[in-house]
Amino acid sequence: MSADPTQTLAFDTSCHLFDGCGFDTVAPGLHSFLFEPLLGDADGNGFYFNKPMLLALVGSVIIVGFFWAAFARPKLVPGKLQMVAEAGYDFVRRGIVYETIGKKEGEKYVPLAVSLFFFIWMMNLWSIVPVAAFPVTSIIAYPLVLAVIVYVLWVSLTFKRHGFVGAFKNFTGYDKSLGAVLPLSMTIEFASNLIVRPFTHAVRLFANMFAGHTLLLLFTIASWYMLNGIGIAYSAVSFVMVIVMTAFELFIQAVQAYVFVLLTCTFIQGALAEHH
Amino acid sequence: MTSALVFLAAEEGHKENPLVPPWPEVVIGLIAFVIVFGFLAKKLLPTINKVLEERREAIEGGIEKAEAAQTEAQSVLEQYKAQLAEARHEAARLRQEAQEQGATLIAEMRAEGQRQREEIIAAGHAQIEADRKAASSALRQDVGKLATDLAGKLVGESLEDHARQSRVIDRFLDELEEKAEAAR
Numbered sequence: 001m002s003a004d005p006t007q008t009l010a011f012d013t014s015c016h017l018f019d020g021c022g023f024d025t026v027a028p029g030l031h032s033f034l035f036e037p038l039l040g041d042a043d044g045n046g047f048y049f050n051k052p053m054l055l056a057l058v059g060s061v062i063i064v065g066f067f068w069a070a071f072a073r074p075k076l077v078p079g080k081l082q083m084v085a086e087a088g089y090d091f092v093r094r095g096i097v098y099e100t101i102g103k104k105e106g107e108k109y110v111p112l113a114v115s116l117f118f119f120i121w122m123m124n125l126w127s128i129v130p131v132a133a134f135p136v137t138s139i140i141a142y143p144l145v146l147a148v149i150v151y152v153l154w155v156s157l158t159f160k161r162h163g164f165v166g167a168f169k170n171f172t173g174y175d176k177s178l179g180a181v182l183p184l185s186m187t188i189e190f191a192s193n194l195i196v197r198p199f200t201h202a203v204r205l206f207a208n209m210f211a212g213h214t215l216l217l218l219f220t221i222a223s224w225y226m227l228n229g230i231g232i233a234y235s236a237v238s239f240v241m242v243i244v245m246t247a248f249e250l251f252i253q254a255v256q257a258y259v260f261v262l263l264t265c266t267f268i269q270g271a272l273a274e275h276h
Numbered sequence: 277m278t279s280a281l282v283f284l285a286a287e288e289g290h291k292e293n294p295l296v297p298p299w300p301e302v303v304i305g306l307i308a309f310v311i312v313f314g315f316l317a318k319k320l321l322p323t324i325n326k327v328l329e330e331r332r333e334a335i336e337g338g339i340e341k342a343e344a345a346q347t348e349a350q351s352v353l354e355q356y357k358a359q360l361a362e363a364r365h366e367a368a369r370l371r372q373e374a375q376e377q378g379a380t381l382i383a384e385m386r387a388e389g390q391r392q393r394e395e396i397i398a399a400g401h402a403q404i405e406a407d408r409k410a411a412s413s414a415l416r417q418d419v420g421k422l423a424t425d426l427a428g429k430l431v432g433e434s435l436e437d438h439a440r441q442s443r444v445i446d447r448f449l450d451e452l453e454e455k456a457e458a459a460r
Contacts, residue, residue: 053301063312119308140297
């Protein structure tokens, strides 16, 4: 059975409480994160283009446009837009990079941190933008790309800074005073740093956005679903939850962007630090 | 009613694991991030960094300028104070000098006046003395002549002998003076 081309929402809007239609037919799930391609075919192995991709590209253009408007012709005495952008830039630069890596060594990584922060924030923000209403980062591919970039950067930095043996010691947390447990500790550290770390780095962002979007969908769909007879009272409660969760998501979106960049800087700092 | 759900269910079967990324999304994700990073790192952040640096310098330059102005003001003030003190000192010195000069002048004038007065007095004295002497001698001659004439007439004898005459007159006058002395 092929999809209804006029279907734009992720659930059946004609299904209501007391209509003999169960909530399980409209409840959000994994399918809420799958989109019918706008171009191409998702079934084959060929290239396709869907809504999250569009949002990702448009989001990039928005970020570049914002910073272009603010920074392309900067003034010594900033205007309002430049002031706002400078505040954001300064927050990442001083609040994250200088705090973790330090001013001297960190300066090089400021552009990466700033780009990561605003990119992730924008991708998260799509979640509460009307019509878009989907956090791009709730699709694992996007956090994964960013986590891999960071992973490649800090691993190569470790090798460059400490040489092969030094890097190995750095990865494994080599410490002679551990004695007999050293092999075990080294194995755990090695797995933790090189295998688990990039995975959790990506999944932390992905899962937060995934869960947040699912919650928002749940309450939004429930509000609609219960809009029948006495169910209107329940619907009102659910709708209040939509608003509360939207505000909460707004907060989580910024926090997750912050956490991702903070971890990035911590990894870089660990790579640059002397082995102890 | 369920057409979309059936489609989605089919999709779900195809990609059931949300942790497995489809490659087209990875590619787009990479492109999207590279766009952001490229613009920010290569163009926009260096531009704003330059301006932030300029602003920092401008603020520091302003502070430096203010400091320089303050130092200058301080030095000018000190200069003025020094000049003022010098002027006061000079004025005091001039006043002192003027006072001294005035005192000398007064003393000089007083001495001059004293000298002139004494001169005048001395001249007066001399004049008086000379007059007295002239009067005295004139008187003496007149009195002598008168006395001689009178005596000649009285004794009827000419007292032509000058020496004798003089002696008699002098004796007479001396007697007169002695009488006057005695009377005094």
